[in-house]
Amino acid sequence: xxxxxxxxxxxxxxxxxxxxxxAPNKTEAVRTALLNELERAxxxxxxxxxxxxxxxxxxxxxGPDDPNFDMKKFTxxxxxxx
Numbered sequence: 001x002x003x004x005x006x007x008x009x010x011x012x013x014x015x016x017x018x019x020x021x022x023a024p025n026k027t028e029a030v031r032t033a034l035l036n037e038l039e040r041a042x043x044x045x046x047x048x049x050x051x052x053x054x055x056x057x058x059x060x061x062x063g064p065d066d067p068n069f070d071m072k073k074f075t076x077x078x079x080x081x082x
Contacts, residue, residue, distance in 0.1 A: 003027040 003026050005011040011026075018029035 003030060 003014075005014060005026070014026045014030050014033075017023070017033050018026050021029060021032060023029040023032060
């Protein structure tokens, strides 16, 4: 079964991929591109997990929270008591 791409821009992309990876035809180029994209997507770490790791790293670096810390007082001091 041959591959027919109706969109000219997508067809051009398929041709470029075919040339770059030296695929024997566009079908193989598209197959390779799709398999690579599928693998990349499956390995990707979801944004929520990436953010949680960053938050955990920051918490670990900053140490435990100070229950007596007064953010209002701290902010006022930074602004010069304005």
